[in-house]
Amino acid sequence: MTQRMIPVPPYDVSQEVSLDPQRTCVLVVDMQNDFVKEGGKLVVPTAAVTIPTIKGLLERARAAGAVVAYTQDSHLPHDPEFPIWGEHCLVGTWGWEVVPELAPQPGDLIYPKRRYDGFYGTTLDHDLRVRGIDTLVIVGTVANICVLHTAGSAALRWLKLVIPRDGISALTEFDMEATLRQIHFLYNGIITQCQGVKFKA
Ligand code: ZN
DSSP: OOOOOOOOOOOOOOSOEEEOGGGEEEEEEOOBHHHHSTTOSSOOTTTTTHHHHHHHHHHHHHHHTOEEEEEEEOBOTTOTTHHHHOSOOBTTSGGGSBOGGGOOOTTOEEEEESSSOTTTTSSHHHHHHHTTOOEEEEEEEOIIIIIHHHHHHHHHTTOEEEEEGGGEEOSSHHHHHHHHHHHHHHHOOEEEOGGGEEEOO
């Protein structure tokens, strides 16, 4: 196999994004033991370092009154995803649980999902609509898989997207850059850092 070197097309990284907490949901994608913790079934090596960064963002979001939601990859035995990825996130196992540092708090929303897209087969769309939410800040893993599919699905619904790049993680640098480029270029998403996400008083 020959490796090809190609440049990553540039995309803007915003220093600061000011959001109305009443119309914003921070969505944590699949920060579960199997993807994040040593001994997990499908560990993303850079996912663990995003934990404190995400935690800080969630604390500020809750304090400001923004909705905090989680997707939780949830598979049953013999799931057709397993021939692709191997067995992971089996419902009820340790690997399926959200990492304890980011454990959902009372009032947070949790969406178990079977596939990459957090909207597919869940009530996420309905729940955001009835709360008048028009902006989704997405953090979590895996960047080019569940983060990207969920971001695409949100963008098709005309939700505004904010992606703090230090809050997402990928298996390779290529996957990370491809994800950010796609979200910015195709979905008009704002790329920033977790610290750059500000909630209006
Ligand atoms: Zn899965």
